Amino acid sequence: MDEERLVRAAKSGDLDAFNRLVIEYQSRAYNLAYRFMSDPASAADVTQDAFISAFRGLGRFRGGSFRSWLLRIVVNACYDELRRRKRRPESSLDEFTDDGERLFVEPGTSFSHEGKKPEQEVERSELRAAIEKCLDELPRDFMTVAVLVDIQGFDYKEAARVIGKPVGTVKSRLARARGRMRECLNRRGELLPSRFRLDDETIR
Amino acid sequence: MKEYNQLSTRDLELLSAYIDGELSARGLARLLPRLDREPGLKQALEEMKAVVQQLGSLPEAPMPRSFTLTPDVVGIRSRHRAYPVFQFATALAAIAFVALVGLDTVVGQFSVASRGAVMSDVVQEALVAAPQPEAELGTGETFAQADDQRDGVDVLAEEEVAGALVPPALEAPGEPDEALRSEASPSPQPPAEKAVGGETIIGEGAGEQPAVTYADEHAATLDADSMNAVTETQKSDIEPPGDADLAFAQETTGRWSPASLPILRLLEIGVGSLVLILGGLTLWIRTKRI
Known part of the structure; x- marks a missing residue:
């Protein structure tokens, strides 16, 4: 994929070219939004809004990494949505049953792992739910760098471009995010299967 | 033995950067001797590695739909083919x-x-x-x-x-x-x-x-x-x-x-008129979107 050519074409209004970029990055963008929003519907809405904003704001893209620029828009869209929710708390209709009872969807439970034994699947699902819960408890700034570096595999420089901060800030936030994750997982450690516990025995 | 939660922020940053291979040569020279001397620091390093590994093991969330844009969504209409x-x-x-x-x-x-x-x-x-x-x-x-x-x-x-x-x-x-x-x-x-x-x-x-x-x-x-x-x-x-x-x-x-x-002059007039006509038609077609 010739990204520069596609970006140039998209800048001149070629929607097809932009959609090729969307196809390339939509999974990363959605997953980043999903970690922020913690529910698929909101993450999808935010991702869609971010792509629309990106298309309309292509004129402001001055070169460099298109992926970083795009994911920065996604991060900002997530922050905006979370701020909006904080001002006007609301519940999604999807979270209620026909009887009006609220559904609790544990994060990560929708992912299926075919070919695994049922007990393994349950253990893995519990661990995943615990990690996601701990991620969700992190301050947003810490969570962002943890998702970018540890989940999406960005290096420090690109993560710095996405969040618009110096590399030193990324290093510092990431170290503290990892530290807090460890504390959180240890708190929940009793709930985890023994082989996933981060105690001295499993590590050594 | 130093507990994980007793580590200073500076030590946490050193360990975190060491795991990612982002530690400078100077930082590396300072950290490696300490890891040999301080078992608690080494344990903290292993725990942090486990956290990173578990975060990296999180599967990608499946997308509920494609996010490709349509002309209606972004408020544009495609230009005429001509x-x-x-x-x-x-x-x-x-x-x-x-x-x-x-x-x-x-x-x-x-x-x-x-x-x-x-x-x-x-x-x-x-x-x-x-x-x-x-x-x-x-x-x-x-x-x-x-x-x-x-x-x-x-x-x-x-x-x-x-x-x-x-x-x-x-x-x-x-x-x-x-x-x-x-x-x-x-x-x-x-x-x-x-x-x-x-x-x-x-x-x-x-x-x-x-x-x-x-x-x-x-x-x-x-x-x-x-x-x-x-x-x-x-x-x-x-x-x-x-x-x-x-x-x-x-x-x-x-x-x-x-x-x-x-x-030659007649040709100039003819081609000049053609440019004007074509230019006008092009502008007109540009406004006509499908």
Whole structure:
């Protein structure tokens, strides 16, 4: 994929070219939004809004990494949505049953792992739910760098471009995010299967 | 033994950067000896590695749908299919127009220069040809001598003729008639100056009244035969004007007719009009979206 050519074409209004970029990055963008929003519907809405904003704001893209620029828009869209929710708390209709009872969807439970034994699947699902819960408890700034570096595999420089901060800030936030994750997982450690516990025995 | 949660932020950063391979050589030199000395620090490192590993093991969330945009979503409509064709055609016509104008400029400059040379040759030929009949009449005076006798007005008239680029050939055919009409004039004049009258008539357009009078007076003394001889000589020396000369003359004198325009100019007008039409159509199609 010739990204520069596609970006140039998209800048001149070629929607097809932009959609090729969307196809390339939509999974990363959605997953980043999903970690922020913690529910698929909101993450999808935010991702869609971010792509629309990106298309309309292509004129402001001055070169460099298109992926970083795009994911920065996604991060900002997530922050905006979370701020909006904080001002006007609301519940999604999807979270209620026909009887009006609220559904609790544990994060990560929708992912299926075919070919695994049922007990393994349950253990893995519990661990995943615990990690996601701990991620969700992190301050947003810490969570962002943890998702970018540890989940999406960005290096420090690109993560710095996405969040618009110096590399030193990324290093510092990431170290503290990892530290807090460890504390959180240890708190929940009793709930985890023994082989996933981060105690001295499993590590050594 | 130092517990994980007792680590300083600085140590956490060192361990975190070490795991990612982002630690500087200096930081590495400081950390590695400490890892050997401090079991708690080493344990903290292993725990942090486990956290990173578990975060990295999180599966990608499956997308509920594709996020590709449609024209309606972003509020645009696709341009008409013919738009790029018209755009290209307009550009092509514009380039052709510029090329034609450039060619016309180059050809025009060359043509003016060559016409100027031809005109001056014709004027000179006419000047030289005029005294010959006088010599046949036995006046004994040269053209130069006669010219000396004229006042400065005649010279000025000739210069103005040459300057206005009016070809003498256009006026020359009328000259004998004028001379013949003036034959009835009673005032006799020296024969040496008679033929010169032919030259001064050319200056009529410049409004040189003394020259015209001079010509009329002098032409009256010519007998019909000699005058005819002069006229024939001049006619044979000066070829009738061609179409190009007429067109050029009409151009320079401000008279215009479509037939007088050269092909190149007509092409310019045609291609220029095409550029305007295509440009207008392109803009119109641009607003028509599908």
